[in-house]
Amino acid sequence: MPDASAGAGANAAGTDGTSRPRVRRAVAALAGAVALAAAVGGCGIRTTTVPVDAGPAPSRVPCTLSGKETAAQTQPQMPVRVYLVCASALEAVDRTVPISEGRTGNAVRIAQALLGELLEDPSETEREAGFATLVRGPLTVSPPRDGDPAGTLRLSRQPEDLPPAALAQVVCTLAESEVATGGGTVVLAGPGEYPPRGYRCTDSVKQRPDTALPTAGPAPSPAAS
Numbered sequence: 001m002p003d004a005s006a007g008a009g010a011n012a013a014g015t016d017g018t019s020r021p022r023v024r025r026a027v028a029a030l031a032g033a034v035a036l037a038a039a040v041g042g043c044g045i046r047t048t049t050v051p052v053d054a055g056p057a058p059s060r061v062p063c064t065l066s067g068k069e070t071a072a073q074t075q076p077q078m079p080v081r082v083y084l085v086c087a088s089a090l091e092a093v094d095r096t097v098p099i100s101e102g103r104t105g106n107a108v109r110i111a112q113a114l115l116g117e118l119l120e121d122p123s124e125t126e127r128e129a130g131f132a133t134l135v136r137g138p139l140t141v142s143p144p145r146d147g148d149p150a151g152t153l154r155l156s157r158q159p160e161d162l163p164p165a166a167l168a169q170v171v172c173t174l175a176e177s178e179v180a181t182g183g184g185t186v187v188l189a190g191p192g193e194y195p196p197r198g199y200r201c202t203d204s205v206k207q208r209p210d211t212a213l214p215t216a217g218p219a220p221s222p223a224a225s
Helices: 004-042 107-119 124-128 164-175 203-207
Strands: 077-086 089-098 153-155 185-189 197-200 215-218
Touching: 077 107, 077 164, 089 107, 089 164, 089 203, 107 153, 107 164, 164 185, 164 197, 164 203
Parallel strands: 153 185
Antiparallel strands: 077 089, 185 197, 197 215
């Protein structure tokens, strides 16, 4: 008969011979994982199993034009500057108008030409740069009435009835043109009987065009001065 004790010894030896390499491999893998965790922790990096969504990068519009647009012109042009809305603020944009519309010395025609530019939709280049206009028609300019202060421009709509940002566009555009009176003030009135008022374009107006514009109060008539 086979020796039972010898068989048992053989089985024990076989089992020990095959299990020790596995144990060594497991110990080596565990040691490697511990070393990796220590290295990550030493670099100040916190590991996480939760995916982090930082969201899209914030979008910014340049509010600048890379160059002047050129287009075929059938009439001699003169340069003008208008204020458009970009990133919730007013920014100046250079354009041109026919000399016949922006004739020097004629305040009403100059003002109407500037309003016409504000009423125009921005060009493709201007839109790509983030520019927009909030001035909507109809909106025209008339000469002053008898008794109005010199330099008064009568709009076809009461200035206070325009959206604040649209009025800011109008005021800042006109205040930096030939139609402005002393001190960069533009005197505006509407079609009704309200007295003309002087409006100023300040840095705060350009930064926050949606707020109320500063005024110079009711403009005195020539007879009262």
